[in-house]
Amino acid sequence: MASNKINLAKNGDINAFHELYSDFQPQLKSYLYRLLVDRNEVEDIAHDTFLKAFDNVAGFDEKASLKSWVFRIATNLAYDRLRNRGRWSSDVMDKAKEHAHNNEYILVKMQSTSQHSKFDIREHIDFCFTCLSKVLPLDQQIAVILKDIYNFKVKEIATILDLTIPKVKHVLRFGRQAMTDIFDSKCALINKKGACHQCSELNAALNPKQKQQELFIKDKLIPKDADKRKLYNLRKALIRPINPLNIEGAEIHDIFMQINRKVEGEINQIDFNTNN
Structure with a gap:
């Protein structure tokens, strides 16, 4: 059935191509958001990806697979935007926390927004995974997200990134190790000295349900003897079902991301009118 639609698409049937594209469009958009x-x-990039893929x-x-082929097009388009921005600094969370606390209008807006959203610790783990992945070199970030969140095969990632399979394995190993170490030092759920404000001080002030959720996840989901590698794998399992574009806490997370982008110099001001 899919091969018939591909043949139709190759012969210029845009409706057939749209049906094929629609099967993985939500996943593609959530992937692009994480980047x-x-x-x-x-x-913008999802639209451009569709047009470029259909044209070619x-x-x-x-x-x-068609999915891998389209993801390669989307990744190249995203790469063009990201290559000039650079990696986020490892202390981005600390800088974002300071910026938020020093700007009353941001805190007021976040408090107003948080009243309408339910705190879910899994969503915040997803947020932190995305945030921390941006500390990695871009090829490592993309490989880790494709493999550990979207479960692409190494061979498929090699196609998407135009790398050899050994190179993808190398990039994945170093990316995962870096993510594991960063989580171990910053995650306030695991490390009492953790600096991650999204899962600790700032969010606790915005949503009193946090402490209850923290206790739940520690008691029910985190093994007592878990080492940092097991905890990394646990995070992957928790966030794979999440689409960051349509979670209940999406609006507050968008604000957090904008604060991070602001302190990293990617944007000049925070737009509180972003549509979700």
Whole structure:
């Protein structure tokens, strides 16, 4: 059935191509959000990806899946925007926390927003995974997200990133190790000295349900003898079902991401009118 639609698409049937594209469009957009952390850019690149893929589908050789082929196009478009921005600094959370506390209008807006959203610790683990992944070199960030969140095979990631399989394995190993170490030093759920304000001080002030959720996840979900590698794997399992674009806490997380982008110099001001 899919092969018939691909043949139709190759012959210029845009409706057939749209049906194929729609099967993985939500996943593609959530992937782009984890890379770009900007909803407007996600929509722009998803739109451009669709047009570019349809324009070139006649040359799709079907050696890879259509999904991997489209993800490669989207990744290249995202890469073009991200390569000039640089990695986030490892202390981005500390800088964001200071910026928020020093700007009353931000705190007021976050307090207002948080009244309408339910605190879910899994969503915040997802947020932190996205945030911390932006500390990595771009190829490591993309490989880790594709493999550990979207479960792409190494061979597929090699196609998407235009790398050899050994190189992908190398990039994944170093990316995972870096993520594991960063979580171990910063996650306030695990390390009492953790600096991650999204899962600790700032969010606790915004939502009193946090402490209850923290206790729940520690008692029910975190093994007493878990080492940092097991905890990394646990985080992956918890966040794989989450689409950051349609979670209940999406609006407050968008504000957090904008604060991070502000302190990293990616944007000049925070837009509280972003549509969710």
